[in-house]
Amino acid sequence: MTQPASTTDATFAALESEVRRAAAQLASAEAVENFRLDWLGRKQGRLKRLSESLLASAAIEEKKQIGQRFNALKTLVEAELETALERTRGSLWSDQSLRRERIDVTLPGTRRQIGAEHPITRTMNELVAIFAALGYSVGVGPQVETDYYNFESMNFPPGHPARDTQDTLVVAGQQRRAPRDRLLLRTHTSPVQMRTMEQQPPPVRIVIPGKVHRNDAADATHSPVFHQVEGLCVDKGITFSDLKGTLDHAMKALFGSSVRTRFFPSFFPFTEPSADVQISCIFCVGKGCRRCKQSGWIELLGCGMVDPAVFAFAAEKQPAYDPRLISGFAFGMGVERIAMMKYGIREIGQFYSGDMRFLEQFA
Amino acid sequence: MNILTTWLRALLPELTVTDAQLGEDLTLRGIAVEGIHDLGSGNGSLFEMDITTNRVDAMNHYGVAREAATIYGLTLAPGAAPLPAAHPAAAPFPVRIEAEDACGRFTARVLRQIKIAPTSSVNGPISSFASRMFTLLEQKQISNAVDASNFAWLAMGQPTHAFDLDKIHGGIVVRRARKGETLKTLDGVERALDPEDLIVADHAKPLALAGVMGGWETMITPATTNVLVEAAWFDPVAVRRTARRHGLHTDASHRFERGADFAAAPLASAIVSALLLENGGHCEGDLVDLQIPAIAARTANRPPVALALAQVHRLLGQTHDSEGIATATVESILSGLGCGLVPQTESGTGEAWLVTLPSWRLDLEREIDLIEEIARVHGYNRFANTLPAFSGAVAARPGAAAESLLRFTLRAAGVHEAIGSTFCSADDAALTEPQPRAAVPLENPLSAEAGLLRPSLIPSMLAMLGGNLHRDIADVRLFELGTVFADASPRSASAGRAAEQLIERVEESLSLAIGLAGSVAEDGLVAALELDFFHLKGIVEQLVACFAAQSVLFDTFPSDCALTPAWLHPFRSARLSVNGLTLGWLGELHPREAAARKFRSRVLVAELAVDRLLTLPLRRPALRELSHFQPVRRDFSLLVPGRLCWADLDRAIAALGIPEILDWRLREILATGPGIPADHQALLVSITFQAADRTLRDDELQAFTAAILAATERLGIRLRASGTQ
Numbered sequence A: 001m002t003q004p005a006s007t008t009d010a011t012f013a014a015l016e017s018e019v020r021r022a023a024a025q026l027a028s029a030e031a032v033e034n035f036r037l038d039w040l041g042r043k044q045g046r047l048k049r050l051s052e053s054l055l056a057s058a059a060i061e062e063k064k065q066i067g068q069r070f071n072a073l074k075t076l077v078e079a080e081l082e083t084a085l086e087r088t089r090g091s092l093w094s095d096q097s098l099r100r101e102r103i104d105v106t107l108p109g110t111r112r113q114i115g116a117e118h119p120i121t122r123t124m125n126e127l128v129a130i131f132a133a134l135g136y137s138v139g140v141g142p143q144v145e146t147d148y149y150n151f152e153s154m155n156f157p158p159g160h161p162a163r164d165t166q167d168t169l170v171v172a173g174q175q176r177r178a179p180r181d182r183l184l185l186r187t188h189t190s191p192v193q194m195r196t197m198e199q200q201p202p203p204v205r206i207v208i209p210g211k212v213h214r215n216d217a218a219d220a221t222h223s224p225v226f227h228q229v230e231g232l233c234v235d236k237g238i239t240f241s242d243l244k245g246t247l248d249h250a251m252k253a254l255f256g257s258s259v260r261t262r263f264f265p266s267f268f269p270f271t272e273p274s275a276d277v278q279i280s281c282i283f284c285v286g287k288g289c290r291r292c293k294q295s296g297w298i299e300l301l302g303c304g305m306v307d308p309a310v311f312a313f314a315a316e317k318q319p320a321y322d323p324r325l326i327s328g329f330a331f332g333m334g335v336e337r338i339a340m341m342k343y344g345i346r347e348i349g350q351f352y353s354g355d356m357r358f359l360e361q362f363a
Numbered sequence B: 001m002n003i004l005t006t007w008l009r010a011l012l013p014e015l016t017v018t019d020a021q022l023g024e025d026l027t028l029r030g031i032a033v034e035g036i037h038d039l040g041s042g043n044g045s046l047f048e049m050d051i052t053t054n055r056v057d058a059m060n061h062y063g064v065a066r067e068a069a070t071i072y073g074l075t076l077a078p079g080a081a082p083l084p085a086a087h088p089a090a091a092p093f094p095v096r097i098e099a100e101d102a103c104g105r106f107t108a109r110v111l112r113q114i115k116i117a118p119t120s121s122v123n124g125p126i127s128s129f130a131s132r133m134f135t136l137l138e139q140k141q142i143s144n145a146v147d148a149s150n151f152a153w154l155a156m157g158q159p160t161h162a163f164d165l166d167k168i169h170g171g172i173v174v175r176r177a178r179k180g181e182t183l184k185t186l187d188g189v190e191r192a193l194d195p196e197d198l199i200v201a202d203h204a205k206p207l208a209l210a211g212v213m214g215g216w217e218t219m220i221t222p223a224t225t226n227v228l229v230e231a232a233w234f235d236p237v238a239v240r241r242t243a244r245r246h247g248l249h250t251d252a253s254h255r256f257e258r259g260a261d262f263a264a265a266p267l268a269s270a271i272v273s274a275l276l277l278e279n280g281g282h283c284e285g286d287l288v289d290l291q292i293p294a295i296a297a298r299t300a301n302r303p304p305v306a307l308a309l310a311q312v313h314r315l316l317g318q319t320h321d322s323e324g325i326a327t328a329t330v331e332s333i334l335s336g337l338g339c340g341l342v343p344q345t346e347s348g349t350g351e352a353w354l355v356t357l358p359s360w361r362l363d364l365e366r367e368i369d370l371i372e373e374i375a376r377v378h379g380y381n382r383f384a385n386t387l388p389a390f391s392g393a394v395a396a397r398p399g400a401a402a403e404s405l406l407r408f409t410l411r412a413a414g415v416h417e418a419i420g421s422t423f424c425s426a427d428d429a430a431l432t433e434p435q436p437r438a439a440v441p442l443e444n445p446l447s448a449e450a451g452l453l454r455p456s457l458i459p460s461m462l463a464m465l466g467g468n469l470h471r472d473i474a475d476v477r478l479f480e481l482g483t484v485f486a487d488a489s490p491r492s493a494s495a496g497r498a499a500e501q502l503i504e505r506v507e508e509s510l511s512l513a514i515g516l517a518g519s520v521a522e523d524g525l526v527a528a529l530e531l532d533f534f535h536l537k538g539i540v541e542q543l544v545a546c547f548a549a550q551s552v553l554f555d556t557f558p559s560d561c562a563l564t565p566a567w568l569h570p571f572r573s574a575r576l577s578v579n580g581l582t583l584g585w586l587g588e589l590h591p592r593e594a595a596a597r598k599f600r601s602r603v604l605v606a607e608l609a610v611d612r613l614l615t616l617p618l619r620r621p622a623l624r625e626l627s628h629f630q631p632v633r634r635d636f637s638l639l640v641p642g643r644l645c646w647a648d649l650d651r652a653i654a655a656l657g658i659p660e661i662l663d664w665r666l667r668e669i670l671a672t673g674p675g676i677p678a679d680h681q682a683l684l685v686s687i688t689f690q691a692a693d694r695t696l697r698d699d700e701l702q703a704f705t706a707a708i709l710a711a712t713e714r715l716g717i718r719l720r721a722s723g724t725q
């Protein structure tokens, strides 16, 4: 069914005069808004309904003409609205009028939740940044290593207890291979030291963040999966006092400038002299508390001067690692332990639980 | 291991520091005192020691006293008083070492007319001291024979053994066991001996597992009157092998395995003998002492090591006190430790020495070992804190920026980072099929459920999602950026994956898993919106948008071609491919898996191969000139037949290549409504037009509209209604 053109004309003419009349009477901002909604409302506005009813029933050849009249009507509405707004603007901005728009500002804000950085990632990034500022580049390596990189080239003797399957997770069926080729899950990030030295002559400064695994029973402070940040610095004239100064600086950067460090002789196959490093207890500031077993000190990392035997392994591929000419130090620390201290985490297992309640606290 | 300060003070009569100070000074020099227990007035303290495995020489009272003597510059009392004169023997007791590779030294002393009795009932200076030490250590006293050996052990860490002399046939032979020989050891176990076992035998039979455990038959009993005291040096490897083979771990084997003091045997023998003799009896003949020179040459008589002061300074650096490590410091520390120093006078090289090494310090072999000793005894904390000079640049790790951008984008989308287990079960691995490569099994997994290195992050992601959902945490948004593992050993094409094939190479790749459940972050008064496929897809699209890619495609495969991973709902999942390369999968968890895991809410999971993503360069923003002219938006309500998908329409608009089309968006989907035929849906699409250099005219817009409608028409899409707004 189609409507004659004259009917359409009449309809539009009536609407146009209605618009003019109504607009002229608008006296308040509220009335203007109602007028706007009445005509231009997106869902129930009269223009919307009009366009649907007219276009649905119009013949194709009429559509163009109807469209033009319709657009003229819409332009009129918009123009009248503008005039009325201009006229009523003063009342629109009056206190009395704005009061109606009052909101309760104590209602909770609408926040967009941001995802949290995992505390392990966060701590590793923090450590990496501290050493980057001292000139260390980041080194990484595989988690599945050969016995050579994990043990042999790190100067572990053949019968060393760490090489036992009691302590190390090994890939199935490796007994048939030569010992040095056997695949295992690295037990420390130290293999990356050797891989780096094989790739580049001294000087070397690298910091190695990474995941390691041991065949350990899980408890509150032990996990078969954990993370380490290891460092290696090799150059001419690197000394034990440089090692001390570097780690003292790093611990102050990590825990605050009032933290003190203390070095103890220790033993690692790949360093000599070797040391354990304690920091003054960050909980009791050295007075003695439960966390530091009343000693005022907390053991945090292991380190030492790179053993000449390790340089000898590196020198097989990079002759510049001659222990008579260069020297270096290495250090390693457990990321979980540091994160647990920094954030007061009691159970190491929480790091790997994916528990939203735990993770979102780091957002 | 426990150490008594009373005993230390007996060995160091000039020691004046308090027990607490002694404990601290030892600890700072690597002889760690973990705990100090006061034993009451006059009894001193008990030190709980934690000594590193390389310092087996210090795991006894004499060894700790030697450290203290070095620290304070004191003189160590002799370890044993001289024994009373021996009765002459017709001939030395016959001892023969056949296993010259494994027994470096064997001493034998004959004691006659011995009376076996409890140590506490014996009167004599040594036995009463021993008795008191045992009491303070809360060590059970058994008899003077057993206790004598224990006393020598606690004093010096040197194992000894006493045989009932009258049960020995002929003399002693140290040799390897013969096939078929057996030995009943002191623990009462009858053992078949292996031809590799190192034994102490007489002329007829095995008497003891050398360095591990004595034999039952020659055991000292209350009836014993004549005793042969053995103190020897056995090779670490030989002892370790024998002990392992028989499943034994004794104090003696522990020490020999770590290297005993070649020179200690006579002194230990004297201590044991003196204790026994305090209850009567006498020595017969001199100590029989056989030594193998080749072994002495690599233990007690190692060649001296050259040490240069310049090397000490080069490696240790600055000390707090300005004079640093002086010549006198080096000499006093090393001689205190038992080294001999011969100054070298070659010109031009500065101070240097040839240093002989103490027999008890097998861990000292090289110059660096001596430098470590100097640092250790001088005190690590007396060295200054210096920072080495640095010139050079810090190199960025490849991929680090991209990884950090991925993490940032995920966090901005409200997803938390998680770290899951590295391991998975065989069932888990099957879930991630089809995988191009096999999962890597472990020889000694932590548990049966953790037998494989994960080939995918999905199992650990599902476990973490489950952990939350089962705790009634409804809204879960997690990601893990982690390593996955695959067996990448070269395989012959026909071999397949046979169980016995050797794993030669393991490939590690960086993967990203995303797991979502529940609703879009519900906060404030905004209504909760249940997460669906498109939220996940949106996150994935944003991640991919970090990179410069020519083509990004989400597609699906017929369910019967088994390409979609088993963890995914076959009709609510998609593959992501970028530049024609499969990059990952995303979608709803398969309802079968959801049911098996008792998930009651919809779970969405994705896994992307980040390594492949990282081969793409990061997208650099390419700026478009901003137009000064008004954009115009036109809305189209389109009737789309059910056989088509959005991508068809999307591509059709893109293919028009009209530069004035600024943007087009899907605004609304209506499945039913007036004028929507069956098997169709109405899509409201708004298209924005803008030209850089002019205001668009009506006729131009009409031409664009016509072109768009013509293109959609060719797909079978009709206009439902159009309007302007």
Ligand SMILES: [Zn+2]
Pocket (backbone or CB within 6 Å): A281, A282, A283, A284, A285, A286, A287, A288, A289, A290, A291, A292, A293, A294, A296, A297
């Ligand atoms: Zn404390």
